Amino acid sequence: MDDRELLLKLGNKIRYERVRRHLSQEKLAELANMNMRSISTIECGTTDIKFTTLNKIATALDLEVKNLVEFVL
Known part of the structure; x- marks a missing residue:
């Protein structure tokens, strides 16, 4: 998966x-x-998104970061 596809997902x-x-x-x-x-x-x-920004978004959505990136795990 290239960077663009990863960011889109x-x-x-x-x-x-x-x-x-x-x-x-x-x-x-x-x-x-x-x-x-x-x-x-x-x-x-x-x-592109920094990990700290991703964490702020996950927290605001009442999720853990892993829930937002599970498609690549």
Whole structure:
């Protein structure tokens, strides 16, 4: 799996979990102490993501990081 495909899959997983919880990008950004544009670019797979950022998103979604990356494990 190349980097682009990996980022797309991660972004899709984050989007899926956000929508499943009936959260807007704006609300997730607020819960994760981030800006909405960052959430958008992560979900679109157009930006790489630091582990600490991934942890903030996972925490905001009431998940563990492993739940967001299980597709590569």
